[in-house]
Amino acid sequence: MTAVMWFRRDLRLADNPALLDAVAAGDGRVLGVFAVDPLLWDRSGDPRRDHLAASLRSLSEAMGGRLVVRRGDPATVVPALADEVGAASVHISADYGPYGQQRDQEVEASLKCPLRRTGSPYAVAPGRVLNQQGRSYQVFTPYFKAWLAHGWRQPVEAPADVTWVKSSGEELPSSGDGAGERAALEHWKAYLEDVAAYDDERDRPDLDSTSRMSVPLKYGEIHPRTMLADLARRRSVGAEAYRRELAWREFCADLLARNPQAAWKPLRPEFDKMQYEEPGELFEAWCAGRTGFPLVDAGMRQLAETGFVHNRVRMVVASFLVKDLHVHWRFGARWFMRSLRDGDLASNSLNWQWVAGCGADAAPYFRIFNPVSQGQKFDPDGEYIRRWVPELRHLDGKAAHEPWRYGADAYPAPIVDHSEARAEALRRYAAIR
DNA sequence: TTTTGAGTTGTTCGA
């Protein structure tokens, strides 16, 4: 017999229980497939497409070049391959996103053999952490405590003996540098040496001392269970703080699984009445990094140039769009999803909602980031600004955060008055209460 | 059953 392992966002061989099940079901003979879904591919920006292609290349190399990549609707591609090899079963790691759940049901309906779900991209699958009433949590801290108490299994090894079954498929790009399971593990092991400093330094975009694990996690090049096992061996405040961030990722996935509409609609219904501006010139200035606020522009340019933005800066640019420009968060969320290499629907949408004040355990409406003071606080020497905004490289130290005081002809003037914009945001929030 | 205290990331204002 042969089993099919349908890879999606679990592009690794180690710590992959679904793959172990496929190997067992196929008695060692497994056909590994990745279906390039045009619906998802066309919606992704270049950074995600590039990374996915490179990661598939890396996975295929680890499989002796036998990963079968086919382009097309998974509901056609996967059953066709299963027929081709007379598969006993098709194996997946469960997807809890709104699109993925529907797609998997359609594939299941088209298959002649069973679709077996084993594991998920999370240490604790969405829907497993429940309060005493048997419902999902709306507040992070109690969720976190229950998540810790729930616990997770230990990582599992890569399968020892697999005969990867051949079939025809698309050519993969030749370069897989920096992507894939091996790169993810090497990067993670190196980062672990610094995780103790995470608590103190993670908010500093100039130091760039975050783990950068969002991309490997997005594609499942590593499983969070592997990371949690490593963190458990390191008792430090930094390791504890890092574990909390992994739990936030799972909290977001849990919320989205239970509220599929939360991808683009506010969780709190009163926000349907919130007054927003249509995205126009100001929105375009935000996208392009030409708002005249150095920290906002540095972040948006880092995003455009690299497909990544430091976490602290993501909050600042998001707050600026929603609370200074009064544009609906979904436009920002959509821009992020197109631009980010690590773009994950659950983390992206729920964190935008958190900033906008309409999500679960959301930031209070009166918490409005001041882009200048955030810059002075978290980029004290202005280095992050000078790295991404060349027009301001002539300004020393903190002066880079207030170019209007020190002169910078090539740089735009602020497109709004922050103090007035803040007051307006507070008025609009008051109106829906 | 009811009450109480606590809860990711901030800013401004006035003493």
Add this chain to the structure above:
DNA sequence: GTCGAACAACTCAAA
């Protein structure tokens, strides 16, 4: 310059 208060409303768990 430093410091505390105010800026809501609601969920959840413990008492």
